[in-house]
Amino acid sequence: MSASSVDEKLASAEFIKGLWRENPVFIAVLGLCPALAVTNSLQNALVMGAASTFVLCGSSLLVSLMRKVIPKPVRISVYIIIIATFVTIVDFVLGALMPAAQKQLGAFIALIVVNCLILGRQEAFASKNGPWLALADAAGMSLGFTLAMAMIGGIREILGNGALLGIPLFGPNFEPWVIMVLPPGGFLTLGALLAFFAYLKTFRKGAR
Amino acid sequence: MSVKEPGSFRLIATLALAGLISGLALAGVYLWARPLIEANEAAALRRAILELLPGTTEIVALTPRGERLVSFDETDPESKDLPRIYLGRNAEGKALGFAIPAEGPGFMDTIGVIYGYEPEKKVIVGMIVLESRETPGLGDRIAFDPHFLENFRALAVEPEIVSVKKGEKKNPNEVDSITGATISSKAVVSILNKGTARWRDLLDGEIEIAEESP
Numbered sequence: 001m002s003a004s005s006v007d008e009k010l011a012s013a014e015f016i017k018g019l020w021r022e023n024p025v026f027i028a029v030l031g032l033c034p035a036l037a038v039t040n041s042l043q044n045a046l047v048m049g050a051a052s053t054f055v056l057c058g059s060s061l062l063v064s065l066m067r068k069v070i071p072k073p074v075r076i077s078v079y080i081i082i083i084a085t086f087v088t089i090v091d092f093v094l095g096a097l098m099p100a101a102q103k104q105l106g107a108f109i110a111l112i113v114v115n116c117l118i119l120g121r122q123e124a125f126a127s128k129n130g131p132w133l134a135l136a137d138a139a140g141m142s143l144g145f146t147l148a149m150a151m152i153g154g155i156r157e158i159l160g161n162g163a164l165l166g167i168p169l170f171g172p173n174f175e176p177w178v179i180m181v182l183p184p185g186g187f188l189t190l191g192a193l194l195a196f197f198a199y200l201k202t203f204r205k206g207a208r
Numbered sequence: 209m210s211v212k213e214p215g216s217f218r219l220i221a222t223l224a225l226a227g228l229i230s231g232l233a234l235a236g237v238y239l240w241a242r243p244l245i246e247a248n249e250a251a252a253l254r255r256a257i258l259e260l261l262p263g264t265t266e267i268v269a270l271t272p273r274g275e276r277l278v279s280f281d282e283t284d285p286e287s288k289d290l291p292r293i294y295l296g297r298n299a300e301g302k303a304l305g306f307a308i309p310a311e312g313p314g315f316m317d318t319i320g321v322i323y324g325y326e327p328e329k330k331v332i333v334g335m336i337v338l339e340s341r342e343t344p345g346l347g348d349r350i351a352f353d354p355h356f357l358e359n360f361r362a363l364a365v366e367p368e369i370v371s372v373k374k375g376e377k378k379n380p381n382e383v384d385s386i387t388g389a390t391i392s393s394k395a396v397v398s399i400l401n402k403g404t405a406r407w408r409d410l411l412d413g414e415i416e417i418a419e420e421s422p
């Protein structure tokens with residue numbers, strides 16, 4: 001087996017783990033601020049997911065490439081500079097191309113800087129692995145994060161607005177469950193999903 | 209066992225370099241994004257004016273000169289930073305009212321609003337939040353809470369606008385606050401009062417509109 005195919009296998013493993021086994025929201029319970037705050041609709045969840053994906057992939061790649069030249073005592077500061085740069089770029093690009101979405105997400109775009117998921121991946125993974133693996137890890141984690149947020153956002157929009165992506169689903173007689181699009185709805189949905197996945201995990205362990 | 213510590217010069221140099229590269233990258237993106245963001249803001253402003261003054265077909269930008277309001281000259285590069293308000297006119301050329309941008313400190317950051325104003329009746333006829341970074345779920349409701357926005361559909365500016373607890377609005381110059389967002393509600397009221405005080409005399413005075421030659 002050639003070295004490159006071993007690399008590829010490793011990379012795909014790093015990619016897959018973010019989707020479920022180490023899913024940032026449901027398993028690691030990281031990045032909860034955006035996962036609760038902007039998931040009142042599927043669209044917001046997806047835009048937030050895309051923005052976080054860009055920031056995480058860009059930062060992980062850069063941190064991994066520069067992992068040997070960044071002196072240890074200032075590494076966190078450098079990570080923050082890198083992450084903040086990508087976040088500001090996202091903010092500008094959204095403001096230029098999708099002003100309505102940027103307005104909807106408001107301060108939460110800027111708050112990606114302090115998303116512990118992103119800084120966490122730099123410190124735990126990108127600073128210790130090559131660029132290819134770091135990118136695979138970042139892509140998997142971002143996709144897992146986006147999927148988790150899309151799940152929460154979809155559930156909340158359906159129950160709280162009777163719509164999905166702004167398209168009404170149930171006709172005019174549907175009485176929306178308004179609390180689901182308000183902040184408490186985020187906690188209720190996340191709690192229910194966490195309980196559901198924890199149940200699945202124990203159930204599968206018991207069966208083994 | 210000893211680990212060689214990098215010298216402080218190297219630490220400072222690394223951080224300075226990272227900051228420099230970051231700054232250059234952001235400046236580049238900003239140069240590309242700025243015209244697009246400005247165009248979006250201009251479109252949003254136009255939409256807001258049309259919503260505040262329904263029936264408007266022509267928007268005239270005005271700026272103060274001395275004691276009077278005069279037409280805003282877009283072609284003059286020096287006028288770029290002058291304060292502006294907007295007069296909406298319908299197809300017959302009748303003035304429908306003014307749209308007045310105003311801003312002031314909110315709970316988190318500056319709140320920017322634009323409000324519709326009818327000088328003869330001395331009432332505010334609508335308010336739209338253009339910019340706010342208020343707390344999501346609480347303060348940011350100043351932008352879309354229907355009950356709160358209802359306050360501004362016919363709000364007397366004399367005597368001074370005051371905010372009252374939700375449900376206690378009795379007089380035409382009172383604003384029902386949003387429960388849990390008292391500071392943001394009061395900020396909007398104070399922005400409107402400041403805007404009124406600033407433009408009242410100018411709006412009561414003479415207005416000089418340069419008619420476009422056909």
